[in-house]
Amino acid sequence: MDTALLEQHFNEKIDQDIRIEPKDWMPDHYRKTLIRQISQHAHSEIVGMLPEANWITRAPSLRRKAAALAKVQDEAGHGLYLYSACETLGVDRDDLFADLHSGKAKYSSIFNYPTLTWADMGAIGWLVDGAAIMNQVPLCRASYGPYARAMVRVCKEESFHQRQGYEIMLTLCNGSDEQKKMAQDALNRWWWPSLMMFGPTDKDSKHTEQSMRWRIKRFTNDELRQKFVDVTVPQAELLGLTVPDKDLKWNEERGHYDFGEIDWKEFFNVISGNGPCNKQRIEARKSAWDNGAWVREAANAHAEKKAKRKAA
Amino acid sequence: MNKNWPLWEVFIRSKAGLNHKHVGSLHAADADMAIQNARDVYTRRNEGVSIWVVESTNIAASDPADSDQMYEPAKDKVYRHPTFYNLPDELKHM
Secondary structure, three states: OOHHHHHHHHHHHHHOOOOEOOOOOOOHHHHHHHHHHHHHHHHHHHHOHHHHHOOOOOOOOHHHHHHHHHHHHHHHHHHHHHHHHHHOOOOOHHHHHHHHHHOOOOOOHHHHOOOOOOHHHHHHHHHHHHHHHHHHOHHHHOOEHHHHHHHHHHHHHHHHHHHHHHHHHHHHHOOOHHHHHHHHHHHHHHHHHHHHOOOOOHHHOOOHHHHHHOOOOOOOHHHHHHHHHHHHHHHHHHHOOOOOOOOOEEEOOOOEEEOOOOOHHHHHHHHHHHOOOHHHHHHHHHHHHHHOHHHHHHHHHHHHHHHHHHHO | OOOOOOEEEEEEEOOOOOOEEEEEEEEOOOHHHHHHHHHHHHOOOOOOOEEEEEEHHHOOOOOHHHHHHHHHHHHOOHHHOHHHOOOOOOOOOO
8 A cells, every 4th residue: 555545544543533553554753743742751750750759758747658659659650651652653662761861852841840848749749740630631532542541541540649739738728827838839839830831832832733633632732721720720729829920810701710921931941951950850860770770680680590590 | 781671561350250451561571570560560559460461572463454354354244143133022032
């Protein structure tokens, strides 16, 4: 079959919502787009463990510590589901790691901000995981089968992350003045970076249109961002906290909140490697990889020895 | 010596009485490690009571390009289904 016919057949499947599976024919550009998006997503899960790991040993109670550990362990799992999905497209796991370590591959800019207080654990669970869920739920219907299936698992597990975060915020807001102030400070610092998690505006997003055509994405960045603001503002009110945006206002006519302009200069600055923690995050990943080399080699040697003994 | 750990496909039985079902894949140096890793990656919330792992290179699969000749012939054989046969309503237990 010639390429034009194969492509026509592929487009028909996309239009009928028939999932594309690893061995099916797909356009090169579709494959490349998926590799970029899924690996970015996997890297975000893995790098996302770092800001929180900082607080596991500093959690204020055993209950909080157990939850923080479980959450970080889930993120490792989510990264692994996604790397596996990405590998079905014919890339090697080690090449994906190499791209992360060299800075060629991107990950969510949110993880380049520091976690300064315990309240940041609450704000991250509530806002960052909340924004991630908003992004991820439609991805459960993405046109590529292995990606969609990985997202179903991720979404099932993610809801606990957001709830435990909100519970931390609620506890602080019902605590002393100092604790409430700490919660407000965390909201002030995490609000805008959370809105940036949805990516550039629709007019500046170079991938959105094609990804919507291929049904990898089902909603645009701006649609998802608006949805996030609409559900999160009442949650902040319930906590008795103030969203740090003087332009935030309910718009009766639109049936949505209007909100202020995002500082896109900051966004592109952090994306291009100049956020507060970019260097530190990549260093941590590299040193984990390099210092773990002997473990990977030893496991290989052990497996070979066992196989030889069994054969003898 | 610096070879990558091979890829394994993971199958999980969610409870006794059900079949093992493919859930995803992972890397491990050998089968024992693959089962250990599968336990950590795929059963953190009681998703399983039994795990199978198979090295991915050992799986033979049909080619989607052959789908027509593989599955088309079954499509017009409606007489293989019980509803194809016209029987009176009075007939019981059949």
